[in-house]
Amino acid sequence: MDKVVIVTGATSGIGQETARYFAEKGASVLGLGRSKERGESLERSSKELLGSITFYQVDVGKENEVKKFVEEFKTTYEKVDVLFNNAGVADVAIGPLSRVSDDEWDRLFQTNLKSIYYMVNHCERLFNKNSAIVNNAAIVGTLKYPSALPAYSAAKAGVVALSKSLAIRYAKRKIRVNVISPGPIDTPLARKLYGSEEVFQTAFQQHPRGSFGSPLEIAKVVYFLSSEDASYINGHNLVVDGGYTLS
Numbered sequence: 251m252d253k254v255v256i257v258t259g260a261t262s263g264i265g266q267e268t269a270r271y272f273a274e275k276g277a278s279v280l281g282l283g284r285s286k287e288r289g290e291s292l293e294r295s296s297k298e299l300l301g302s303i304t305f306y307q308v309d310v311g312k313e314n315e316v317k318k319f320v321e322e323f324k325t326t327y328e329k330v331d332v333l334f335n336n337a338g339v340a341d342v343a344i345g346p347l348s349r350v351s352d353d354e355w356d357r358l359f360q361t362n363l364k365s366i367y368y369m370v371n372h373c374e375r376l377f378n379k380n381s382a383i384v385n386n387a388a389i390v391g392t393l394k395y396p397s398a399l400p401a402y403s404a405a406k407a408g409v410v411a412l413s414k415s416l417a418i419r420y421a422k423r424k425i426r427v428n429v430i431s432p433g434p435i436d437t438p439l440a441r442k443l444y445g446s447e448e449v450f451q452t453a454f455q456q457h458p459r460g461s462f463g464s465p466l467e468i469a470k471v472v473y474f475l476s477s478e479d480a481s482y483i484n485g486h487n488l489v490v491d492g493g494y495t496l497s
């Protein structure tokens with residue numbers, strides 16, 4: 251595989267596993283995140299893989315950093331085959347709306363939604379026929395609306411709508427845009443959200459199948475959606491939750 255794959259939020263959880271999965275298959279992966287320490291560790295851990303992972307320290311919520319990253323990497327890679335917009339936070343703007351500050355609301359939207367606009371816009375010229383974009387939303391964007399996550403849910407609903415709109419915009423250029431809506435996945439973000447190990451374990455076991463999803467189960471879905479096997483899937487919001495939202 252000679253694909254150039256960008257994964258935002260590659261320094262942890264779903265993004266980290268997805269970056270590794272693509273690199274295992276031989277892709278040249280550019281992994282973005284803010285943590286230099288975790289990014290360098292990811293790079294080191296990819297040395298044995300068929301492909302490669304190169305870490306770029308980028309805050310995707312800041313347009314100037316996204317722009318600088320694209321200008322830098324395009325001199326080497328010249329194209330983007332897959333863009334997985336995955337970076338996200340859930341540890342700000344939690345609680346009833348009255349307790350969400352204006353700044354927190356902005357920070358959450360900047361990272362979870364506006365970053366996709368920055369990434370897509372700055373990468374636009376590097377997409378080719380058969381490029382694929384996959385955006386990471388969540389079930390709370392379209393199926394479930396916890397009262398403690400008003401801003402997070404609203405931003406994720408925005409990710410779904412933005413993805414569908416982009417799918418139409420790029421259809422003629424044969425660039426497909428899909429969105430995934432994962433249910434609970436065992437990552438640092440989810441563990442933090444549940445507050446304590448005890449609460450997390452209770453929720454984990456109450457899942458219809460007896461366990462949350464794993465980051466690898468999401469990585470495989472992203473791989474499929476961005477592959478030729480999914481050539482007729484465009485503008486789709488794929489719920490990946492092991493049946494969590496059925497009851």
Ligand SMILES: NC(=O)c1ccc[n+]([C@@H]2O[C@H](COP(=O)([O-])OP(=O)(O)OC[C@H]3O[C@@H](n4cnc5c(N)ncnc54)[C@H](OP(=O)(O)O)[C@@H]3O)[C@@H](O)[C@H]2O)c1
Binds near residue numbers: 260288387440
């Ligand atoms: N876990 C779940 O249950 C679940 C369910 C549905 C959807 N999701 C979505 O899945 C995505 C990944 O979440 P996860 O569960 O894997 O969480 P995670 O383990 O906390 O990973 C989040 C990643 O996003 C990166 N990130 C956060 N803010 C960033 C910024 N401003 N610029 C660049 N990178 C940034 C983090 O890297 P740095 O800290 O290095 O910046 C990290 O690599 C998120 O969009 C989340 O909303 C998660």
